[in-house]
Each structure stands twice: as C-alpha cells, then as structure tokens.
Amino acid sequence: MDNVCFQQRLRDLETRVRKWKFLKLGLTEVRLRPRDRRSTSVDQKHKECSSTSSSPQHQRPNNIGYLTSPMERKFTPLSMKPSPSRRDTEKDALEFEFLEGCKKSGVLDIDGLKQAVDPNEIHIIGLLGSGSCGVVESAMVKSKLMAVKTMYKNDNKENLKRILRDVRIMSLCNSPFIVTSYGYFMFDSSVKICMQIMSACCEKLLRRIYHSKLEFFPEYVAGHIVYSAISALDYLKERHSIIHRDIKPSNILFDDSGNIKLCDFGISGFMTNSMAHSKSEGCPPYMAPERLTIETNSKYDVRSDVWSLGITIYQLVTGIYPFPLNDMEFTTLTIIANLNLPSPSLKGETTRSFSPLFIEFLDFCLRKDVRERPEYKQLMKHDFFLDYDPSRGDFYKLKTINGNPSHVAEWFNSVIARSRCEDELKPIPNTPCVN
Numbered sequence: 001m002d003n004v005c006f007q008q009r010l011r012d013l014e015t016r017v018r019k020w021k022f023l024k025l026g027l028t029e030v031r032l033r034p035r036d037r038r039s040t041s042v043d044q045k046h047k048e049c050s051s052t053s054s055s056p057q058h059q060r061p062n063n064i065g066y067l068t069s070p071m072e073r074k075f076t077p078l079s080m081k082p083s084p085s086r087r088d089t090e091k092d093a094l095e096f097e098f099l100e101g102c103k104k105s106g107v108l109d110i111d112g113l114k115q116a117v118d119p120n121e122i123h124i125i126g127l128l129g130s131g132s133c134g135v136v137e138s139a140m141v142k143s144k145l146m147a148v149k150t151m152y153k154n155d156n157k158e159n160l161k162r163i164l165r166d167v168r169i170m171s172l173c174n175s176p177f178i179v180t181s182y183g184y185f186m187f188d189s190s191v192k193i194c195m196q197i198m199s200a201c202c203e204k205l206l207r208r209i210y211h212s213k214l215e216f217f218p219e220y221v222a223g224h225i226v227y228s229a230i231s232a233l234d235y236l237k238e239r240h241s242i243i244h245r246d247i248k249p250s251n252i253l254f255d256d257s258g259n260i261k262l263c264d265f266g267i268s269g270f271m272t273n274s275m276a277h278s279k280s281e282g283c284p285p286y287m288a289p290e291r292l293t294i295e296t297n298s299k300y301d302v303r304s305d306v307w308s309l310g311i312t313i314y315q316l317v318t319g320i321y322p323f324p325l326n327d328m329e330f331t332t333l334t335i336i337a338n339l340n341l342p343s344p345s346l347k348g349e350t351t352r353s354f355s356p357l358f359i360e361f362l363d364f365c366l367r368k369d370v371r372e373r374p375e376y377k378q379l380m381k382h383d384f385f386l387d388y389d390p391s392r393g394d395f396y397k398l399k400t401i402n403g404n405p406s407h408v409a410e411w412f413n414s415v416i417a418r419s420r421c422e423d424e425l426k427p428i429p430n431t432p433c434v435n
C-alpha cells in the first residue's frame with residue numbers, strides 16, 4: 001500500500017475514534033455524574049443488591065432523575081410538527097416516524113393480553129444499568145416485573161435515529177434468543193421501552209468473576225452463548241434483513257433459567273442485498289477489521305458481527321481482551337485493522353485448555369480477512385455449534401462435568417452466589433471500557 005493511502009486510512013481511523021469518543025463522552029457529560037461510567041449494570045433482582053438501593057451506585061444519575069419518573073409529560077403532537085423552515089428532510093422524516101410511533105404509545109402486550117397502560121402505572125424499582133442512550137431500570141407494570149429502558153431525546157438527529165431503531169426493531173422481533181418487548185411509551189423528551197427483565201449481562205458476570213477470582217466462562221457456557229447469539233443474528237438477518245452491529249459482552253444477557261438473549265438494537269441497520277450501507281457507529285474495540293478500514297467501512301455484511309461475537313467469546317473465556325490496550329485506542333484499532341498482523345486464537349492459550357472443535361470454531365470467527373470469514377449458515381453447520389443445538393436430542397451437549405450435567409442455569413446461579421454485586425461496577429484491566 002502506498003504511503004499516501006496508508007496516511008489517509010490512519011487519518012480516517014483517527015477521525016472515527018475521535019467521533020466515537022465525542023459521542024460517548026459528550027452524552028455522558030450531559031446525563032451522568034462524572035464518576036458514572038458510560039454503562040453500568042446494577043442487578044436489582046438479587047437480594048444482596050436490593051438492600052443497598054440507597055447506595056450511590058443505585059441512585060439515578062443526578063440530572064436525569066426527574067426524567068425517569070412516569071410523571072413525564074405525555075407526548076404532544078403539536079410540539080413535534082416539523083417547522084416549514086427546517087431544511088433537514090431526513091430529520092423531518094425521523095420526526096414523522098416518531099409521530100407515527102406515538103399512535104401505539106402506551107399499548108403494552110403483556111403475556112398475550114394487549115392493554116392500554118398509563119405511564120403512572122410504571123412503578124420503578126431500581127437501576128439495572130445505563131448505556132450511551134439512556135438508563136435501564138426494573139419496574140412493576142400491571143403486576144408484571146419488567147426492564148424499562150428510558151432513552152432521552154435531544155436535537156441530535158443521530159440520537160433520534162438510534163431511539164427509533166431500538167423501538168422499531170424491538171417491536172418487530174419475536175425470537176427466543178432476543179429480549180421480548182412488551183411495548184413502549186413516547187414522550188416529548190424521552191422514550192421508554194418496556195421489555196422482558198433479564199438477570200445479568202455477560203459484562204457484569206465477567207466483572208464479578210474476575211474480582212471474585214472465579215474461573216472465567218467455561219467452554220460449554222461459551223457454546224450456549226454461541227448457539228443463542230448466532231440463532232438470534234441469523235433470525236434478524238433472514239426474517240428482517242437486520243444486522244445488529246453492536247455485539248459485545250454488555251448486549252448478551254442471561255436469565256436465572258440459563259436462557260441467553262441479545263438486546264440493544266440502537267445501532268442495528270437494515271440491509272439491502274445483504275449489505276449494510278452506512279458507517280453507523282458501534283463499539284470500535286469490537287468492530288471487525290473491515291469496519292475500521294476506509295475502503296470497506298460503509299459496505300460490510302453480517303460477517304462483521306461474526307467477528308464481534310468471536311472477540312466477545314475470546315474475552316469471556318480468557319478474561320482478557322485479545323488486543324494490546326494502551327491510552328491510544330487508535331493504536332489498538334490500527335492493529336485490528338492490519339490484515340498482516342495475526343488474529344487472536346485460543347491455540348496459544350496456556351492457562352486453560354479448550355477442545356480442538358472450539359478452538360477451530362473461534363479461529364473461523366476471527367479471520368481478519370472478511371472474505372475468509374464464514375457467514376451464519378456455515379457456522380451453523382460446524383460441529384461446535386451443533387453440539388449446543390437442543391433439537392439434536394441425545395447429541396445436545398449436556399456434557400457431564402465432574403459427574404454432573406452442565407446446565408447453564410446452575411453455572412449462572414453459582415457465579416451470582418459466589419461473587420459480589422458491587423463488583424459489577426469495577427472495570428477489569430486489559431479490557432475496553434466501553435460501557
């Protein structure tokens with residue numbers, strides 16, 4: 001590659017990192033106290049946590065507390081009418097979509113029963129976590145425990161786009177591997193999505209495991225995550241032509257029964273001819289090389305989510321992010337994007353042993369050259385994936401570990417019992433601070 005082209009690629013990458021940081025920090029400054037991280041997860045379902053709801057971790061971010069109250073002003077269509085002087089047609093279209101969405105605001109489908117719910121019937125219990133777009137809280141609505149994600153509207157077009165995408169895609173999906181949406185509320189300044197409550201995300205679990213010095217995710221749990229995540233991603237692609245684009249540990253959730261589901265569709269995209277056609281932001285440390293490269297960053301396909309899943313799984317089973325991290329995210333991203341540098345692999349892992357099938361599967365997911373990386377359908381034929389397919393009866397991997405069947409729920413509940421809730425907020429060294 002000639003020097004000019006390489007310099008141009010570096011500049012582009014640097015601009016994208018700056019933009020990502022700006023978005024992340026800009027929004028964080030507006031909504032969160034300085035000590036709050038971009039996304040934190042406080043599990044209210046477990047008793048050990050509920051008793052500490054007055055601790056600083058459990059308080060809502062200072063300057064948004066009033067917005068999370070169900071007393072928010074109901075949406076008033078007049079205030080949203082596009083002004084005739086406005087020239088941004090894309091923004092007008094988004095606001096029109098918002099107006100249309102308002103028609104279904106407040107109608108929740110709870111266990112098959114559609115009912116109109118008043119916002120005052122949302123009784124917030126506690127904070128579950130926060131991301132770049134808002135907060136997720138546990139709440140009681142019509143006697144049903146739910147997770148309520150509140151996203152705040154501002155004048156930024158990207159912010160509105162992200163909110164509408166999350167609402168639209170959550171409402172579309174019907175898969176056992178995707179968190180179920182019950183419905184939503186739209187207000188002047190915010191949107192609330194009511195969804196199935198889960199127990200913890202992989203990021204929370206990893207932090208608990210690390211700080212309590214437990215063993216990182218076992219291979220069979222990684223197998224179940226792979227099976228659930230690929231089934232969800234394949235469903236999104238085949239049924240709705242959607243690419244997720246934000247696969248990372250905080251977007252993969254567990255419930256107490258060991259079910260594993262994907263969430264957060266804020267930066268997902270609709271594909272044409274199986275290709276995504278926008279540079280929409282994601283989380284750079286988990287982005288595939290082709291999404292960090294100027295020639296291909298606006299045209300990529302679902303294989304970029306395969307890479308993100310591979311990095312996530314590598315991190316869950318080893319406890320570390322596979323690329324060197326220093327103050328310069330730019331350097332890390334350059335290493336990921338450089339196809340001449342090797343991909344991470346579990347082959348060299350000395351601290352734990354993994355099956356050759358698992359190592360091979362992860363190596364496929366982490367092929368740097370997208371042309372060599374398999375799509376979902378190929379991965380779904382791999383023996384490692386098939387081992388976790390429940391429809392295969394006896395072949396389904398209820399492998400015994402020390403004589404006991406390896407149930408994900410048992411593993412999950414034992415991690416929760418043997419670790420501390422407060423550790424969910426403490427970062428892990430050598431791991432990107434993406435939340």
Ligand SMILES: Nc1ncnc2c1ncn2[C@@H]1O[C@H](COP(=O)(O)OP(=O)(O)OP(=O)(O)O)[C@@H](O)[C@H]1O
Binds near residue numbers: 038130197199250251
């Ligand atoms: N349905 C749910 N049940 C329980 N906890 C949830 C649920 N949805 C999200 N959470 C928790 O809330 C946290 C924040 O979620 P959110 O989707 O807002 O942000 P994120 O994915 O962590 O970050 P970002 O939006 O910046 O990518 C998650 O990491 C998860 O721990």
